[in-house]
Amino acid sequence: MPELAEVEFYRRRWWAAGARQTVNAAEANSRSRVYRSLAREFPGGVRVLAKTLTGAKLADSATHGKQMWFVFKTPHQTKQFLWLGVHLGMTGSMHAEPVDYLAQKHDALILSLARRTLVFNDPRQFGRVRAWRGPMGERPPWLQNLPNEILSRGFTAEFVSKVLQRHARAPLKAVLLNQKYFPGIGNWMADEILWRAALHPALPSGRAADLPTAKKLHAAIQKVAHDALCVIAGVGGKLPPDLNVHIPDTWLFNHRWEDGGLCPKTKKPLRRAEIGGRTTCWSPARQKLLN
DNA sequence: CACGATGTTCCCTG
DNA sequence: CCAGGGAACATCGT
Structure with missing residues (x-):
């Protein structure tokens, strides 16, 4: 479903439910094709991603075109932040569910917060999850050299x-x-x-x-x-x-x-x-x- | 049963 | 190397 506005809708849905909240548990379905490029970009791949998300606090989020990302503050490493990039592909969707949520068939990522559960589901798995760790002020390679957004001044x-x-x-x-x-x-x-x-x-x-x-x-x-x-x-x-x-x-x-x-x-x-x-x-x- | 689906990437050709 | 076209990816619903 996702184009510009749908991507922003889903980002806001996660942000509304999870802003400044701590991830108590993270479950990433490593069989999902949405992680196909994760290991190359993020040392340790899906396993380390889930571990890093656990205990992290959602500090920021944004979109650029069809890309969206969430920035987490990681405990014990004051200067380190985790960028979680999500592209929804053709059938990706994001949800804020009750805490007793049960995993569904094509759930790729489930983040348990104190009051809500954040879910990324993608049946067709054309979507993609990426991750990057680094200091605030720097940005993951996949967020560099982006074109002007179509609603920005630079887009003429x-x-x-x-x-x-x-x-x-x-x-x-x-x-x-x-x-x-x-x-x-x-x-x-x-x-x-x-x-x-x-x-x-x-x-x-x-x-x-x-x-x-x-x-x-x-x-x-x-x-x-x-x-x-x-x-x-x-x-x-x-x-x-x-x-x-x-x-x-x-x-x-x-x-x-x-x-x-x-x-x-x-x-x-x-x-x-x-x-x-x-x-x-x-x-x-x-x-x-x-x- | 066959076809198509709000996306991206890779491969091939000119 | 560039531009453009088509297939592949994987699953579900009509």
Whole structure:
């Protein structure tokens, strides 16, 4: 499920339940593929991770695009902190459960706190857990040299134009999904953005690289990201109880999932096809390939 | 039974 | 080396 806003939702859910709390017990299912790269990056692998988390106190957390991380203060080593990175892949989810929670089938990580149990579950195991230990002020290698977040000042229409030029022959849809440039944008957000900007998902990016068009795309990217964070993650307000939040019918979102949908703006039929390797939905009446 | 799924990475080709 | 396309990864639900 997870794109920008869903990732932030899950981070807030763990943070709301676990901020400044101590981990009494940590259970990591080492058979889960989400730990496939852990041993390479964190000496001792899953075993040492669980041991290090035990007794640690959750001190900080953040997201960047589809990545999120939690920083723990470890006891007895005042200057040492543990970074726990979580990527949710395609089916990852995070929960705050009662203390008597019983482990479920695809639980990869379970942290027992005094009043709640934090759970990371991922059936398809395309997600990933990473870890790193070091002093506060330093950062794990996998959090260095990150691209500008799409809602940051550094993310400009000029940058969008450059990216579209560089990948001139790739369809817009494929370029928007590239996390190197647009961290956090996933399949439904890309469709929502292109629909808002009235750009055809199969349009070769080079033909949208002129500054006026790049500006239009840039504005749609920021608008969709901002609105999604408010509605789905409750940013600026209360954390929603789950992801079953009401999405306005004025978005493409509610109409894109199956054949037969109607464009909320034109009321004409939507189309669905594979573009850029992913199922894509667009409004032919609004998003023209030739102009 | 077959198909597809809100993601990333690796491999191949041009 | 670069850009782009396709398969692979693993499981569940329609």
